[in-house]
Amino acid sequence: MSSKAKHIYFEEAREEIKRADHLIFVSLKYTRTVDIFKSIIERMINCLESTITVSLNRSKEEKLIEEVPTNMGLKLGLFKKTYPGELSEEIVNFLTFLKKVSKADYKRSNEFRRHVTMTVVVEDNVLPIETDTIKEYFVKTKNMVMQMEAVISGEEYVNEENTIQ
Numbered sequence: 216m217s218s219k220a221k222h223i224y225f226e227e228a229r230e231e232i233k234r235a236d237h238l239i240f241v242s243l244k245y246t247r248t249v250d251i252f253k254s255i256i257e258r259m260i261n262c263l264e265s266t267i268t269v270s271l272n273r274s275k276e277e278k279l280i281e282e283v284p285t286n287m288g289l290k291l292g293l294f295k296k297t298y299p300g301e302l303s304e305e306i307v308n309f310l311t312f313l314k315k316v317s318k319a320d321y322k323r324s325n326e327f328r329r330h331v332t333m334t335v336v337v338e339d340n341v342l343p344i345e346t347d348t349i350k351e352y353f354v355k356t357k358n359m360v361m362q363m364e365a366v367i368s369g370e371e372y373v374n375e376e377n378t379i380q
Contacts, residue, residue: 224269225364231262232357239353243346247331249323255349256317259356263310266360267294273367274298302366306359312337313352316344 235258243251267290271283274297284290291307319335333344365371 224273224367225266225360228262228265228269228360228364231258231265232360234258235262235353235356239350243349247328247346248326249321249331249333252331252333252344252349253317255353256313259352260310260313260317262356262360263306263313264290266363267291267306267310270294270298270363270367298363298366302359302362306363309355309359316342 235255238251238255238258243255264287267287268283271280271290271294274280275283280293280297284293291310295303295307297303315337316335319337322334324332324334330345335342335344
């Protein structure tokens with residue numbers, strides 16, 4: 216697949232990555248609130264959902280599957296069947312985790328300070344989410360999208376961004 220075709224397929228996911236990047240490295244720098252955390256998590260969810268949908272649409276074009284369901288739960292199951300392996304399992308698990316975090320009740324602390332924290336309870340575990348945690352989630356999301364893009368295009372993925380700046 217050409218580089219141009221690859222870009223077109225994952226354009227929506229790339230746009231969500233750009234939006235999340237801006238929220239982290241610009242908005243969060245000046246507005247340290249839990250609302251920014253919530254927005255970043257929503258962007259990451261949208262990005263991963265878009266990646267799954269694009270991957271399934273590509274599989275449909277290649278006649279590997281007959282149709283792409285509209286329900287995200289069905290898409291997740293079909294995605295794991297169509298792309299068996301560690302990456303698809305990791306994407307589905309992380310997306311499910313982010314959705315649980317997004318829907319969970321949360322507490323705000325240290326807003327407008329460096330250590331702003333959103334504390335959520337996910338599956339009976341108290342999970343404090345701080346700026347560094349959000350950045351780690353972002354890097355993980357970005358790497359998963361890039362890996363899936365490489366799988367779809369038949370290219371080898373080289374992880375160049377292991378660390379957070």
